[in-house]
Amino acid sequence: MTVEAGVLERYSEGAEARQEDLCCPVDYDASLLKLLPQEIIDKDYGCGDPSRYVKEGDIVLDLGSGSGKICYMAAQLVGKEGKVIGVDMNDDMLELARKYEGEMAEKIGSANVEFVKGQIQDLSLNLTALDAHLKESPIHNAEDVIHLRAWQEKQRHESPLIADNSVDLVVSNCVLNLVHDSDKEQLIQEIFRVTKAGGRVAISDIVSDEPVPEHLKKDQDLWSGCISGALQEHEFLQAFVDAGFIAVAYDKWESEPWQVVEGIEFRSVTITAVKPQDEPCIDKGHAVIYRGAFSEVYDDEGYVYLRGQRMAVCERNFKLLTSEAYGDDFIGLAPAEEREGVVWNCQAGVLRPAAETKGSQYQNDSCCSGTSCC
Numbered sequence: 436m437t438v439e440a441g442v443l444e445r446y447s448e449g450a451e452a453r454q455e456d457l458c459c460p461v462d463y464d465a466s467l468l469k470l471l472p473q474e475i476i477d478k479d480y481g482c483g484d485p486s487r488y489v490k491e492g493d494i495v496l497d498l499g500s501g502s503g504k505i506c507y508m509a510a511q512l513v514g515k516e517g518k519v520i521g522v523d524m525n526d527d528m529l530e531l532a533r534k535y536e537g538e539m540a541e542k543i544g545s546a547n548v549e550f551v552k553g554q555i556q557d558l559s560l561n562l563t564a565l566d567a568h569l570k571e572s573p574i575h576n577a578e579d580v581i582h583l584r585a586w587q588e589k590q591r592h593e594s595p596l597i598a599d600n601s602v603d604l605v606v607s608n609c610v611l612n613l614v615h616d617s618d619k620e621q622l623i624q625e626i627f628r629v630t631k632a633g634g635r636v637a638i639s640d641i642v643s644d645e646p647v648p649e650h651l652k653k654d655q656d657l658w659s660g661c662i663s664g665a666l667q668e669h670e671f672l673q674a675f676v677d678a679g680f681i682a683v684a685y686d687k688w689e690s691e692p693w694q695v696v697e698g699i700e701f702r703s704v705t706i707t708a709v710k711p712q713d714e715p716c717i718d719k720g721h722a723v724i725y726r727g728a729f730s731e732v733y734d735d736e737g738y739v740y741l742r743g744q745r746m747a748v749c750e751r752n753f754k755l756l757t758s759e760a761y762g763d764d765f766i767g768l769a770p771a772e773e774r775e776g777v778v779w780n781c782q783a784g785v786l787r788p789a790a791e792t793k794g795s796q797y798q799n800d801s802c803c804s805g806t807s808c809c
């Protein structure tokens with residue numbers, strides 16, 4: 436049996452009856468669970484709580500939505516202006532999640548949740564449309580396969596299941612590890628594609644502390660049980676950096692492993708990341724001060740920030756470094772006067788004199804003007 440077939444079978448069983456060995460204890464926000472039907476709470480196969488990152492008005496995409504628990508929790512937070520889309524490839528899980536759509540819409544006061552059929556490593560392909568197409572045009576020979584490929588390409592292009600740059604927040608709870616290793620890079624690229632510029636990612640999953648040997652990866656139970664498909668702890672973050680995300684970080688880290696197999700620890704973590712704004716880096720005289728406690732830090736573009744020093748930054752990076760993605764690490768210093776921006780061409784690690792930020796009102800003979808950072 437392939438990895439995917441094993442995962443399909445296991446989660447069809449999980450939709451039918453609660454599977455104790457797939458449940459990892461999670462401390463959810465109890466106030467969001469109150470409205471949920473008991474069946475959805477019981478058939479919870481998550482390992483973290485990415486709903487904590489949802490904001491009012493967000494368009495949220497939940498990868499591998501299962502019984503719909505995270506979607507229905509998120510739906511209470513996004514409100515009427517927001518929307519939640521759950522993607523799953525398993526018909527039984529989709530049926531279970533959809534069973535409560537009407538009831539939950541009434542309780543929440545808004546029909547803001549939708550469950551769609553797709554594979555999370557190929558978020559363009561609408562598997563419901565594919566099912567309908569295969570009914571009309573079944574596969575009998577190799578020529579049919581060639582036609583099917585052409586149909587799929589057209590469908591992906593003309594009516595993608597999830598459009599480019601359409602999601603404010605991508606969440607997932609214990610699913611990325613289930614995707615075949617050879618598809619994992621494409622999976623993270625797909626997450627990047629569908630996230631809006633400036634959009635966020637909050638993914639709870641399992642990581643390993645050592646490489647997972649082949650014989651464990653081949654074990655169907657360990658794979659479909661969210662264990663042996665786990666990426667190693669540094670690989671998980673690096674995969675998001677490689678796809679183009681920034682501010683990639685472990686926000687949650689369970690010190691106690693969930694499982695230990697042959698001495699390898701498998702633990703639950705939650706990572707957060709941001710897709711960069713699609714705007715040029717324009718220098719308008721902004722600076723930031725890195726508070727410490729380290730002597731210096733580097734961002735993913737290679738810029739260095741020295742502890743306590745006024746570092747020159749472009750307006751785009753100023754907004755990012757002083758946003759919640761970086762917590763409280765940076766003090767922002769906006770220029771006192773609006774000045775005409777110039778395209779950023781400064782080296783990493785350039786200081787911005789205080790007089791420059793204060794502008795022409797500041798009476799000082801050594802006052803700088805223009806782009807003195809370079």
Ligand SMILES: C[S@@+](CC[C@H](N)C(=O)[O-])C[C@H]1O[C@@H](n2cnc3c(N)ncnc32)[C@H](O)[C@@H]1O
Pocket residue numbers: 442443446478479480481482498499500501502503504505522523524525528553554555556607608609610613614661
């Ligand atoms: C461990 S369960 C987690 C379910 C849910 N996120 C939760 O918190 O309870 C994994 C879910 O992901 C789905 N899944 C696994 N691999 C998938 C893939 N490649 N594409 C879409 N769904 C997938 C399974 O069908 C199952 O519903």
